[in-house]
Amino acid sequence: MAFTEEATARGWGDGLPLIPPTEARVRQFLSKNNRYADEVICTLPPADGECTVEKIAINAVMAGASAESLPLLIAALEAMGDPDFELFGLNTTTAPVLPLTVVNGPVRERLDIPYRHGCLGGARTQAVAIGRALRLVIRNVAGQEANVTSQTTFGSPGRIGGILFGEWEERSPWAPFAERRGVQGDAVSVYGTMGTMNIIDTTSTRGPEFLEMIGKSLGYPGANGYSPAMPFAEMMVAINPVWAEIIHRDVPSLEDVQEIIWTNTGIDADRLLPKHREQLEAQDRIIGGRAYVSVEPKDVLIVCCGGTGGLHATGFHSFGSCITQTRAIVPGPQEG
Template sequence: MSDVLDLPDVDDAWAWMAACEERGWGDGLPTIPPTEERVAAMLAGAPAVELGPLPPRGVTPTLRSIAANAVMAGCRPADLPVVLAAVGAVQDEAYNLHGSLATTHPCAPMVMVSGPVRAALGLNGGGNCLGQGARANAVIGRALSLVLLHVGGARPGVLDRSTQGSPAKYTFCFAESDETPWDPLAVQRGFAAGDSVVSVMAAEPPHNVNDHGSTTGAEILLTVAGTMAQPGSNNVYVRGPHLLLLGPEHAATLARDGWTPASIRAHLWEHARIPVAHVSEGNRRQFVEWGVEPDGDAYTVSDDPENLHIAVAGGAGKHSAWIPSFGGTALVSRVVP
C-alpha cells in the first residue's frame, strides 16, 4: 500500500496548514510539507534501524514515515540519526511509552543529547538550553513528538488524555554541557566519552532552582532539596526516575567543595523529604494503595537514591533545574547510530 498522498488543492503554506488542521496533523505550529523529494533527501545516508509498533495506535513506523515527520518538524538530514535514536529509546519497555502518552499527567518525551554529535548539529547545552533559539534542540524534540502523534496516534483529547499538558510537549530536547566538573551523564551510565548518546525520560517540564545567595555546595543542596520536596509530583508515590540538571555555576561550587554526583545523590536522598503534614489525608491513603509509606515523619521523593540522575547544562547564572518524571518510566540511553 502506497504511503504517498495526493493533496491536489494544497499549493501554498496556508493551504498546507489548513490541510494539516483538517486531518489532525501537527502540533498547531507551521510545518514543512513532507514532499517525496524532501523525504528522499532526509533519508539519504540514513542509518538502518529496527523499530517496533508505537502505542497507543500500535502501528510500526517506517523510515519514510519518521523522515516525513522529521521534515515536518524542520529537521535537516544530519538531525535524523538523533531522532531515530530517540524513537528507539522511547520504545524500550522500561520507558513505558503507552502509559506516558495516554496518561492524564503532563509528561513529555525529554531528550538529552551527550557526546560529539552536539557540536556537529549545533545542539545547545549552554545558555537557555531548555528554551527557544537553537534549531537542533527545537526540531529534534519536535520530530519525536510528531512521530508519537502521527504514527503512535497520541492525539490530544483522543488518545493523549493529559489534563493540562505542558509546553514541553511541543519539544523538549537539550544537550549536556561541556562545563561539567564531573563525568557527563552518558559516561556515568557506562558509555564511552566519544559516544554520541540520547537519554530519554517521560518528564515534567523543568522546575527552576533559584539560588543566588548560597556560597557553598551544602547551602545549594539545601535549596535543591527544598525544591524537590513537594507533594504534587508523581515521583512521590509512583516513584521512578528524576533528573537534577545543575547549572554550571552551581555545579562548580559543588565540585569545589568536594561534592560528586554520588555524594550529591546520597545527600539529597537523606534531605529531600516531604513532611507528612504537607500531604493530605486522602493523598496519604492513595500513597498506601501504591505501597508508599512515610519514612518516619516524612516521605522520600522517590524509592531509591539511584533514581536521581545528575547532569550539567545551562549558561551563566545561579539557576539549576529539577526535572521530575511520570514515575512509571525510566531514563533510557541509546547510542546515536
C-alpha cells in the first residue's frame, strides 16, 4: 500500500493498487524472455519517451501481468508507435479516445485473452492485467496525463484497464481479423476507439436485417466519423457468433457485409447543423444528400466475438485520424 501511495503521488500509478517493480521482480520477468532490456521498441508521444523492453517490464510488473505476456505487449506497442496510428493526437486530444487491442491466434488461450461471453469487461481473466500494463506504459513512457499533456474533456474507464479482447476465430464465418490484414497466427491489431456502443436487436431474423440495424444504430451526427475536423474515420463493429452465422448465411461476401453496414450509417445531411453540413460538402463528403460514418465501406472493420446469447452487437466509434495497425506477436523461447 505504501508503494501504491508513493507511486500515485509521483504520477506513476492509476489509482489502483500496484505491485512494487523491484529489481528482482523485473529481472525475473526479463529472464523468461529473449529480449535485451535496453532494446528500444518504439518512441511514444507526446513525451517522445523511448519505450525499452525494461520499461515495458517495469510497468507490466506493476500491473501484475505475467512475463509470458511480454511478446504481446511489445507487438501492441510497436503498432501504437507506428506514425500512421497517430498516437500523439490520440494521447493529447480533448476526446476520450484510447487504443483498443484485438488479439488473434493461439496466444489467446495461452494468455487467457477473453473472446467469449463478457469479453469486453467483466469476465474473470488474467488479460485485465495485460490491458492495464499497456495503459501504464502510455502514462509513464508516453507521458499521457489528464489536464497536462492530455486535454481530454471526460476521459474514459478504458483509460485505466484498456480494452483488450480476442476474436472468436473458431466461431467466426470469416477469416481472422489479423489474417485479413496480412498477418497469420498470433497477432495484435490496435484501433483508436472512443469507447463501446451497445446495439440491441430483438426482432431481426435475417442477415440483411441485422446489418441494417447495426448500420442505422451507428449513424449519429456527434460521432467523430461525421466531424469535418476528421478527414477520414474507420468504424469497428463486433458481431456475436450467432448473428455472424446468420449474416454469413444470407450475405456470404464480407465486402457486402461492410457495404450494407456502411450504407445504413448514412444520415440525411439536413439533420446536420448548417455550418456542419457546409464544411462536409466542401470536403465532398456529402453523397446524394447523405453523410456516412466512414469515407468508404472498406473502412468498416468487422470482428466476431462475444457470447452466444445473441441480441447484441458492439460499435467502436473511431477517433478519426488513427489508422488501425496490425503486428505479429513474436514468441519468446519459452513458447517454442
